[in-house]
Amino acid sequence: MHRSSKSLARLTAVIYLHSVRTWRYKYSFINSSINTMLWITIFLLGVIMFVPSRELPVVAPQVFWGITVWNIITYTVVYISGWTTWFLVSMGLVEEHILHGLDLPALLAGRLVTVLAESAIAVPLVYFVLRGVAGPMKLVDSVGLLFYGLATAEAMALGYALILATLALRLSIPGPMLDITNFILFVIGGIAAPVARLPAPLRVVAILTPYSHAAEIVRYAATRTMPYLGLLAEVLISGALAIAMPAAAYIFYRFVEKHYLRRYGVRGVGRM
Amino acid sequence: MPSSFFDVVAAEFYAYTRFYKNNRAMMIAAFIWPYLMVLILLGLGYLFGSLSQYAVRMGVRNPVFFIVSASTVAMSSTFIVDEVANYTLYNRWNGTLSYILLTPMRLPKQLLAASIPSTLISPAISVTSALPVALYFEGLRGAAIIAALYAVIVLGMIPLAGLSVLIAGLVLTVREETNIANSITPFLLLVSGVFYPVAILPKALQLIAIAVPVKYVVDIARAIASTGTFSHEVFLAIYALTFMAFTYNALVAPLLGAIEEKVKRYAPF
Numbered sequence: 001m002h003r004s005s006k007s008l009a010r011l012t013a014v015i016y017l018h019s020v021r022t023w024r025y026k027y028s029f030i031n032s033s034i035n036t037m038l039w040i041t042i043f044l045l046g047v048i049m050f051v052p053s054r055e056l057p058v059v060a061p062q063v064f065w066g067i068t069v070w071n072i073i074t075y076t077v078v079y080i081s082g083w084t085t086w087f088l089v090s091m092g093l094v095e096e097h098i099l100h101g102l103d104l105p106a107l108l109a110g111r112l113v114t115v116l117a118e119s120a121i122a123v124p125l126v127y128f129v130l131r132g133v134a135g136p137m138k139l140v141d142s143v144g145l146l147f148y149g150l151a152t153a154e155a156m157a158l159g160y161a162l163i164l165a166t167l168a169l170r171l172s173i174p175g176p177m178l179d180i181t182n183f184i185l186f187v188i189g190g191i192a193a194p195v196a197r198l199p200a201p202l203r204v205v206a207i208l209t210p211y212s213h214a215a216e217i218v219r220y221a222a223t224r225t226m227p228y229l230g231l232l233a234e235v236l237i238s239g240a241l242a243i244a245m246p247a248a249a250y251i252f253y254r255f256v257e258k259h260y261l262r263r264y265g266v267r268g269v270g271r272m
Numbered sequence: 273m274p275s276s277f278f279d280v281v282a283a284e285f286y287a288y289t290r291f292y293k294n295n296r297a298m299m300i301a302a303f304i305w306p307y308l309m310v311l312i313l314l315g316l317g318y319l320f321g322s323l324s325q326y327a328v329r330m331g332v333r334n335p336v337f338f339i340v341s342a343s344t345v346a347m348s349s350t351f352i353v354d355e356v357a358n359y360t361l362y363n364r365w366n367g368t369l370s371y372i373l374l375t376p377m378r379l380p381k382q383l384l385a386a387s388i389p390s391t392l393i394s395p396a397i398s399v400t401s402a403l404p405v406a407l408y409f410e411g412l413r414g415a416a417i418i419a420a421l422y423a424v425i426v427l428g429m430i431p432l433a434g435l436s437v438l439i440a441g442l443v444l445t446v447r448e449e450t451n452i453a454n455s456i457t458p459f460l461l462l463v464s465g466v467f468y469p470v471a472i473l474p475k476a477l478q479l480i481a482i483a484v485p486v487k488y489v490v491d492i493a494r495a496i497a498s499t500g501t502f503s504h505e506v507f508l509a510i511y512a513l514t515f516m517a518f519t520y521n522a523l524v525a526p527l528l529g530a531i532e533e534k535v536k537r538y539a540p541f
Binding site: 025027028031032034035038039041042043045046047048049050051052055059062063090132133183184186187188192193197198 | 308311312313315316317318319320321322323325326329330346365446448450451452453454455458459461462466467468472474
């Protein structure tokens with residue numbers, strides 16, 4: 001078979017596998033979407049209590065998109081690195097895939113099917129709840145830029161999740177538990193709030209946080225909040241990171257597979 | 273000699289404490305989690321608004337102490353609902369559910385006995401993690417408030433005991449990979465107004481909240497975290513919880529036999 005058609009067949013197989021799996025566990029999937037929506041709503045309603053009523057129409061869309069970007073990032077990390085530990089490792093499927101010459105990162109990347117489907121259900125539900133509390137609001141100004149910002153955030157999260165998943169194959173710690181920066185970076189890393197709104201020392205942290213660049217584009221696309229580094233700079237940085245992070249993760253996995261997994265095997269931690 | 277209810281409680285207590293002894297990282301995570309919730313809420317609140325605004329709208333004297341207490345309630349007050357379902361799922365994944373079902377003890381009794389240690393220990397870890405903040409802001413009075421909070425959280429879980437067994441049975445019979453009912457927990461917290469007043473919710477949710485035990489736990493937490501005393505409102509909430517403990521479990525009891533039969537027929541496979 002031609003190399004490109006072989007790759008296409010594998011890609012189709014991965015997407016098919018994860019689509020079927022999501023359908024097979026449809027109640028878990030629906031429950032998880034509702035669960036996500038409810039937890040986000042609890043926090044959103046809590047945050048609204050801090051904001052004076054007259055500022056809500058301006059602040060609510062910014063909070064909404066900040067939480068949406070974080071939700072996509074978090075679930076990408078949990079669904080990829082967590083699934084690696086709690087499903088692939090527990091079931092002994094890692095060695096099986098390596099022995100058959102199958103591409104583990106591609107299999108893991110297929111989890112994006114479930115992540116995106118879940119976000120597609122949860123995010124609109126959160127919007128309806130927020131609209132009920134904060135009133136009608138304009139959420140999108142530029143669809144193209146919004147899509148670009150969300151897509152680059154997703155690509156960065158994929159790269160990060162694959163790195164954690166690879167580490168989890170050799171450490172006795174599940175992938176999501178390695179993600180210790182998740183909550184901290186959400187608040188101080190320019191994801192939740194515009195970088196310009198952060199105190200001066202935290203702006204440096206935010207600029208160094210890859211996701212903040214994608215979040216700045218999303219905020220601009222939604223509310224015309226000008227990014228701290230300027231729109232063009234953010235578009236270029238986000239694009240570069242969206243390519244570099246998954247590529248680095250792939251190279252890292254290949255290194256670990258060659259030097260550790262094939263020599264010493266997987267270090268499983270089982271179900272917790 | 274068949275095992276008694278207390279034998280199972282003792283065995284599960286041993287298993288649960290060994291789990292934490294052998295997973296210290298999990299223990300540390302359990303201590304840190306309420307603070308992560310606090311960090312998100314306070315961080316976003318600070319970036320988009322102000323603490324004084326929150327204090328005024330919530331009617332609390334010390335918003336930081338209140339948010340720490342509320343996070344502890346959010347982490348623990350519905351713990352039993354997920355715990356019983358997760359216990360059964362965990363045993364099915366491990367292949368030990370069949371053995372549990374074969375023991376002479378009735379399944380609902382077995383599940384309740386198994387969940388008691390974790391239901392007592394896990395909230396204890398959560399409230400202990402809030403202790404440094406309580407001592408810092410309120411001194412010894414803060415420690416007394418935290419101790420009272422623990423008692424109220426445990427009391428608030430008693431009305432949910434029967435419901436927890438029903439949910440565990442449902443989760444087993446649908447044969448999915450995760451707890452398909454775990455969105456019940458955030459729903460109970462949502463209508464209880466853990467970080468905000470229930471009055472901002474739609475009318476329908478406010479009506480549902482009246483029947484939800486967690487709402488009264490939140491009311492008590494808010495009252496004792498703001499005044500530090502057991503006011504008239506606190507005693508009314510305790511009466512409501514006691515009433516619900518009897519009524520809800522009595523309502524659920526007749527259904528438990530049917531769910532046990534269904535689980536024994538389908539669940540282990």
